[in-house]
Amino acid sequence: MTALDIAHDKRGAASPAAAPARAKPGLVGLTRQKLMDALKSAGLPEKQLRMRAGQVWNGLYKSGFTDFSRMTTLSKDLRETLGNAFDISRLEIVTEQKSVDGTRKWLLRLPSGVPGVPGPEIETVYIPEEGRGTLCVSSQVGCTLTCTFCHTGTQKLVRNLTAGEIVGQVLIARDALGEWPDSNRNSDDRLITNIVMMGMGEPLYNFDNVRDALDVISDGEGISLSKRRITLSTSGVVPMIEKAGADIGCMLAISLHAVNDETRNKLVPLNKKYPIRELLDACRNYPGLSNARRITFEYVMLKGVNDSIEDAKELVRLLKGIPAKINLIPFNPWPGSPYECSDWAQIEKFADFVNRAGYASPVRTPRGRDIMAACGQLKSETVKKRASERFREAQAEA
Numbered sequence: 204m205t206a207l208d209i210a211h212d213k214r215g216a217a218s219p220a221a222a223p224a225r226a227k228p229g230l231v232g233l234t235r236q237k238l239m240d241a242l243k244s245a246g247l248p249e250k251q252l253r254m255r256a257g258q259v260w261n262g263l264y265k266s267g268f269t270d271f272s273r274m275t276t277l278s279k280d281l282r283e284t285l286g287n288a289f290d291i292s293r294l295e296i297v298t299e300q301k302s303v304d305g306t307r308k309w310l311l312r313l314p315s316g317v318p319g320v321p322g323p324e325i326e327t328v329y330i331p332e333e334g335r336g337t338l339c340v341s342s343q344v345g346c347t348l349t350c351t352f353c354h355t356g357t358q359k360l361v362r363n364l365t366a367g368e369i370v371g372q373v374l375i376a377r378d379a380l381g382e383w384p385d386s387n388r389n390s391d392d393r394l395i396t397n398i399v400m401m402g403m404g405e406p407l408y409n410f411d412n413v414r415d416a417l418d419v420i421s422d423g424e425g426i427s428l429s430k431r432r433i434t435l436s437t438s439g440v441v442p443m444i445e446k447a448g449a450d451i452g453c454m455l456a457i458s459l460h461a462v463n464d465e466t467r468n469k470l471v472p473l474n475k476k477y478p479i480r481e482l483l484d485a486c487r488n489y490p491g492l493s494n495a496r497r498i499t500f501e502y503v504m505l506k507g508v509n510d511s512i513e514d515a516k517e518l519v520r521l522l523k524g525i526p527a528k529i530n531l532i533p534f535n536p537w538p539g540s541p542y543e544c545s546d547w548a549q550i551e552k553f554a555d556f557v558n559r560a561g562y563a564s565p566v567r568t569p570r571g572r573d574i575m576a577a578c579g580q581l582k583s584e585t586v587k588k589r590a591s592e593r594f595r596e597a598q599a600e601a
């Protein structure tokens with residue numbers, strides 16, 4: 204086991220390794236208060252902190268600067284002091300791929316903390332659609348959970364992303380899309396209109412960093428993307444759901460995927476700890492829930508596993524009384540994946556039933572499948588464990 208290997212505890216949960224220290228501390232992803240604290244530690248006088256933090260904030264999030272030398276609202280001396288003390292560079296882009304459908308995927312390398320040793324990798328995906336553009340952001344390297352249909356769940360190397368690494372994904376996408384105001388783009392003409400925490404990892408297992416990152420992203424003075432346009436997807440970490448509503452306040456998506464505990468235990472093993480009834484109770488208590496702010500229930504369509512009309516009926520029954528949207532996701536296969544996508548005719552039948560029960564347009568079109576950018580296909584090259592091996596383990600456990 205290396206230091207970055209995950210440490211499984213007896214219940215099958217796991218603790219991710221910590222992010223390594225960097226040569227110079229980073230400023231990206233710090234909340235305003237933490238940014239002021241950092242500037243104070245570099246010797247800036249107390250009474251200037253608020254103003255200086257505002258200037259640095261604007262440089263980072265309004266202009267997208269990666270170098271203090273461009274922050275000309277600061278004196279030359281101060282730019283030099285900050286440049287010597289702090290890092291505001293981007294994550295390293297390993298590859299950028301473009302799908303035939305316009306979806307873009309970036310493979311990004313994180314710092315390892317050890318000179319000469321390459322750090323772990325994560326993926327970020329941009330999905331352009333008519334009138335909107337969604338950025339799918341990762342919250343962890345890999346995932347400590349082991350959903351049997353998910354490629355990320357087969358990845359052994361796990362650590363939490365820092366808030367800076369989460370915000371950094373948005374900054375890289377804005378660079379690549381030319382979305383900074385200086386790049387002649389009208390600021391209302393946004394390319395990233397929505398963010399979904401649906402990349403690699405379980406965001407509620409990296410709560411504080413996700414909360415800070417989303418505070419930075421939604422701050423009205425910077426990237427300024429409203430929390431109504433940010434969706435956090437969870438596999439069902441029940442004790443954190445209410446806290447997410449209270450402390451983060453973004454939109455919520457639940458990876459439900461099955462309507463009885465027996466099937467869900469197999470698909471989403473976390474269900475053994477937090478079964479469907481407890482999960483739906485937590486949803487009913489989600490702060491701010493209303494017909495205008497519904498919870499999205501994601502449901503991956505797996506042939507012969509969860510796609511019968513009986514399942515659809517039970518789904519509608521279970522969600523009764525919860526302001527909900529249903530998102531049917533055709534299963535996206537990956538090398539060695541142990542499931543098949545439901546037939547289209549069956550997906551349509553299922554969708555029809557759900558539609559007639561009052562849930563509109565529920566099938567999510569797979570995007571970027573040719574570059575392995577679709578839901579659940581993300582997995583960096585730092586993979587250590589073969590999928591088939593994992594599947595056998597899951598079967599043995601079941």
Ligand code: SAH
Pocket residue numbers: 350352353354400401402403404405406436437438457458501503532533534535536537578579580
């Ligand atoms: N860990 C979080 C968020 C990341 S996964 C969660 O599980 O909700 C984002 C979504 O993709 C989840 O709904 C997940 O269940 C779904 N997903 C995972 N693998 C998939 C696959 N192979 N095909 C389709 N959807 C998948």
Ligand code: SF4
Pocket residue numbers: 346347348349350353354355356357402403404405438458
């Ligand atoms: Fe982790 Fe979500 Fe994949 Fe499950 S579906 S293994 S929680 S990333």
